[in-house]
Amino acid sequence: MRDNHQSWGSYPKAYPQHVHPIRWRHEALPQTERTTSVLPYGNGRSYGDSCQNNGATLLTTHSLRRFISFDHDTGVLRCEGGVLLADILDNFVPQGWFLPVTPGTKHVSIGGAIANDVHGKNHHKAGTFGCHVRTVELLRSTGERITCSPHHHSELFRATIGGLGLTGLIVWADIQLKPITSPLIDKERIRFSGLDEFFDLSNQSNTSFEYTVGWIDCLANQQHTGRGVFIRGNHCADNAQSLTHIPRRTTLTVPFHLPSAVLHSGVIKIFNRVYYHLQPRQLTQARIPYEKFFYPLDTILHWNRLYGTRGFLQYQCVIPSRYEREGIRDLLSVIQQSQQGSFLAVIKTFGAIQSPGLLSFPKPGTTLALDFPFFGEQTLTLLTKLDSLVRETGGAVYPAKDAHMSSEDFQAYFPAWHKIEQLRDPKFSSSFWRRVTRLNTTPQHSTKSESYSLATEKEQAFAHHSLFNNMNQA
Amino acid sequence: MNILIIGATSSIAQETAKCFALEGARLYLAGRNLEKLQAIQGDVFVRGAKQVEAMALDLCLLDQHEHLITTAIHTLGRLDAVLIAHGTLSDQQICEQSVSTTMQELTTNCLSTISLLTILGNYFEEQGKGTIAVISSVAGDRGRQSNYVYGTAKGAVTIFLQGLRNRLTQSGVSVLTVKPGFVDTPMTAYIRKNLLFAKSETIGKHIHQAIKNPRDEVYMPWFWQPIMMLLRSIPECMFKQLKF
Ligand SMILES: Cc1cc2nc3c(=O)[nH]c(=O)nc-3n(C[C@H](O)[C@H](O)[C@H](O)COP(=O)(O)OP(=O)(O)OC[C@H]3O[C@@H](n4cnc5c(N)ncnc54)[C@H](O)[C@@H]3O)c2cc1C
Ligand SMILES: NC(=O)c1ccc[n+]([C@@H]2O[C@H](COP(=O)([O-])OP(=O)(O)OC[C@H]3O[C@@H](n4cnc5c(N)ncnc54)[C@H](OP(=O)(O)O)[C@@H]3O)[C@@H](O)[C@H]2O)c1
Numbered sequence: 001m002r003d004n005h006q007s008w009g010s011y012p013k014a015y016p017q018h019v020h021p022i023r024w025r026h027e028a029l030p031q032t033e034r035t036t037s038v039l040p041y042g043n044g045r046s047y048g049d050s051c052q053n054n055g056a057t058l059l060t061t062h063s064l065r066r067f068i069s070f071d072h073d074t075g076v077l078r079c080e081g082g083v084l085l086a087d088i089l090d091n092f093v094p095q096g097w098f099l100p101v102t103p104g105t106k107h108v109s110i111g112g113a114i115a116n117d118v119h120g121k122n123h124h125k126a127g128t129f130g131c132h133v134r135t136v137e138l139l140r141s142t143g144e145r146i147t148c149s150p151h152h153h154s155e156l157f158r159a160t161i162g163g164l165g166l167t168g169l170i171v172w173a174d175i176q177l178k179p180i181t182s183p184l185i186d187k188e189r190i191r192f193s194g195l196d197e198f199f200d201l202s203n204q205s206n207t208s209f210e211y212t213v214g215w216i217d218c219l220a221n222q223q224h225t226g227r228g229v230f231i232r233g234n235h236c237a238d239n240a241q242s243l244t245h246i247p248r249r250t251t252l253t254v255p256f257h258l259p260s261a262v263l264h265s266g267v268i269k270i271f272n273r274v275y276y277h278l279q280p281r282q283l284t285q286a287r288i289p290y291e292k293f294f295y296p297l298d299t300i301l302h303w304n305r306l307y308g309t310r311g312f313l314q315y316q317c318v319i320p321s322r323y324e325r326e327g328i329r330d331l332l333s334v335i336q337q338s339q340q341g342s343f344l345a346v347i348k349t350f351g352a353i354q355s356p357g358l359l360s361f362p363k364p365g366t367t368l369a370l371d372f373p374f375f376g377e378q379t380l381t382l383l384t385k386l387d388s389l390v391r392e393t394g395g396a397v398y399p400a401k402d403a404h405m406s407s408e409d410f411q412a413y414f415p416a417w418h419k420i421e422q423l424r425d426p427k428f429s430s431s432f433w434r435r436v437t438r439l440n441t442t443p444q445h446s447t448k449s450e451s452y453s454l455a456t457e458k459e460q461a462f463a464h465h466s467l468f469n470n471m472n473q474a
Numbered sequence: 475m476n477i478l479i480i481g482a483t484s485s486i487a488q489e490t491a492k493c494f495a496l497e498g499a500r501l502y503l504a505g506r507n508l509e510k511l512q513a514i515q516g517d518v519f520v521r522g523a524k525q526v527e528a529m530a531l532d533l534c535l536l537d538q539h540e541h542l543i544t545t546a547i548h549t550l551g552r553l554d555a556v557l558i559a560h561g562t563l564s565d566q567q568i569c570e571q572s573v574s575t576t577m578q579e580l581t582t583n584c585l586s587t588i589s590l591l592t593i594l595g596n597y598f599e600e601q602g603k604g605t606i607a608v609i610s611s612v613a614g615d616r617g618r619q620s621n622y623v624y625g626t627a628k629g630a631v632t633i634f635l636q637g638l639r640n641r642l643t644q645s646g647v648s649v650l651t652v653k654p655g656f657v658d659t660p661m662t663a664y665i666r667k668n669l670l671f672a673k674s675e676t677i678g679k680h681i682h683q684a685i686k687n688p689r690d691e692v693y694m695p696w697f698w699q700p701i702m703m704l705l706r707s708i709p710e711c712m713f714k715q716l717k718f
Contacts, residue, residue, distance in 0.1 A: 026509045067517045
C-alpha cells in the first residue's frame, strides 16, 4: 500500500482518479471513458511527475511480476513488466547472473527501468539499461499487442526505450543478463580535493574499472569546490567465493515524515563537511557484498520521508564532454551561492555507448545529481538557473527525476520529443508529458486548444495550490 | 517435496508456490483459468521448481475432484503436501436476498473444500505421512452480520479440519488450518486498506513455513490471535448488539 501512488520525491502531489491494477499478462487494458488517459505505474521510484497522471488513470503493475522463461545458455531472461530488479537479483545472483545495468536502487520495475532507460555506475562500459533489452511486448489501447525489437517495429522499440510509458504498456521484456562468478565487489575509494582531480581519477579508472562514481560536497567553499570521494569497483573474480553466500543486511525504515527543520541548510553543510573529513586520505580497498556497493540507500526504507511532507526535488543533469569541467564548476558555484544543499551529490562521467532510445537521457559527458529539500519559490528559482546553465552547454535534465523543467528547456534538451509524440499511444499520457509538451494529450480533443488550456490550467492551479500550501507550512 | 496446490491462482497461493519453487519442489497446480495457471507455471519453473504441471477446472464441479487428485498423484508420483486456497469473498447483501447465491458461496468456500478433503484425507491416511494445509479465515471464528455467509463457510471448514486433524494425528499426518486476517489481494480490492492489511507475500511465506514445520491452527499475522480471542470471549447477549 504505497502512499497513494505519489512519486518518490512527494512533489508535486498528484491524484489519479482511478487506479487500475493489471495482474495478468493476458488481461486487456481497462475501458476508460473517451476523455481520460492511462499511464503505467511501476514502483513509483521516479522523483517527479513522470510516473503520475493527475486526474486520470494509473495502470499499476505490482502484481504483473512473474518470470516467464530463462535461457541458461545465453542468459536472456523473459519476465513481466512489473518484475523488480530485486526479484531478478534474488533469483539469479545465486545462479551466477547479474543485471547488465543497475540504478542506485533495486526497488525498480523492469517497465520503469526501460521507460526511463536507466543508467548505472557502469555507463562508461555498458551504456544504459535499454542497450540490454532484446524484445518488449507492448499492449496498446487498441488491444493490439506489438512485439518490438531492434529488428521488428524498430521505431516503436526505440521510442519505448526511455519512452516514459507513453507508447503502451510493457507487458514483458527480454533482458540480457551478465555472468558473474561471485556476489562480491572489489571496491576502492579515494578522496579527491577538487574537480580536476575528480576528472583525472575518472579518466584513469574508466578503462580498468567497470563501476565508477563520485560523491561531492556540494556546499564546500570556493577553494574546496568539487572535493569528494571517488568510488570504483569490479566484480570479484575469485570464484572460490560461494555465489549464495550473501550476508543479509538489516533494513531500517523511516516510519513517518520528519519535521522539515532537520533540513536547515546549516545541517546539510555540516553533514557534507563531516562526511568528507571522515573519508580516509589514502586509497582504501575492500571486498564487499554487491548490495552494499550498489544500494546503500536501500537499507533505509522510505528514506524519502526524511524530507518531511513537503518533499524534495531531485535534480540530475548531464553536461556534454566539451564543456564538462566549466559546466560542472558553474553549476556547483550557483548551488553554493544559493546555500541550498544536498546530502548526496553524485557525479559520474558517462561513456560513449549510444542507447537505442530516442529520448534517452545519458550522453557522453558528466552527470551531476542532487536532491534539494523543497523550500518553495527559492528552490524553484535555483532550478531554473541550473536549467539555463545546462541548456547553454547543450546538455539535458533527466525526466525521471524532474518536477520542474520548462517546456522550452525540455524541448531544447530532447529534440526527438516530436517523434515520441507521433508514436505515443493516443490513450496514454502523463502529468510530465502534458507539462513539458504543453499539449493536451487527453484522448479525443487533441486538436482543440481550449480544452488544452483547461487541462493544463487545472494542473497549474493545482501545482500553485500545493506550492502555496507548502510555503504556508514553511 | 511434491505439493498439490488447489486454487493455485490465488495471490496468496502464488507466493507460497514461489517459496516451494526456490527449494526445487515439484508442483501440481489446479485452478479454473488456464492462462493464469500457465503464467504461474512459467514463473515457478524459472524460480527453480523441478517440475510444474497444471490442470484447469472449476472446483465447484465436485465430481471432478477424484480425477484431479488421482491425476496429481499419478503425475508427481506421490504427494507430500497439499494446499487448498481457492475462495470468493461473498457479497453478504446479495446472499441475504438470494438462496441460490448463498448456496453457490457455500459450495465455493466450504463444500468444495470438504469434498477435496474427504478424498485427500484418505490418501494421506493410507500414506501415513504428509501435510494437509487449508486457508480458512478469521471470519470463521465468529458469525457477524456483515459477512456471515462467508463466515459460515470458513467456520465449517475450520471445524471439519479440527475433526480431520483429530483423526489423522494417529497416522502421522499433520493438518494445518491457516487463518489470515485482512490480506491485500484481488479478493479485497474494493475494500479500503488500513494498517490491519497484510501483504500476500508475507502470508504466502508464513504458509510455506507452517507447512514445513507442521502446526495446527495458525493466525496470520499473529496479532489476529489475541484479537479473535477477545472477540470470541464477548457473551452472545452483548455481541448481538454490536454492529460490524
Ligand atoms: C534511491 C534512488 C536511486 C536512483 N538511482 C538511479 C540511477 O542511478 N540511475 C537512474 O537512471 N535512475 C535512478 N533512479 C530513478 C529510477 O531508477 C527510475 O525513476 C525508474 O524508472 C523507476 O522505476 P519504477 O519501476 O519505480 O517506475 P515508476 O517511477 O513507477 O515509473 C517510471 C516510468 O516508467 C513507466 N512505466 C512503469 N512501468 C511501465 C510498464 N510496465 N510499461 C510501460 N511504462 C512503464 C511509467 O509510466 C513512468 O513513465 C533512482 C531512484 C531512486 C529512488
Ligand atoms: N484476502 C483476504 O483478506 C483473505 C482473508 C482471509 C482468508 N482468505 C482466504 O485466502 C484464500 C486465498 O484468497 P486470496 O486472498 O489469495 O484471493 P484471490 O487472489 O482472489 O484468490 C482466490 C482464488 O480462488 C479462485 N477460485 C474461486 N472460485 C473458484 C472455483 N470455483 N474454482 C477454481 N478456483 C476458484 C480464484 O480463481 P480466479 O482467479 O480464476 O477467479 C482465485 O484465484 C481464500 O480461501 C480466501 O477465502 C483471504
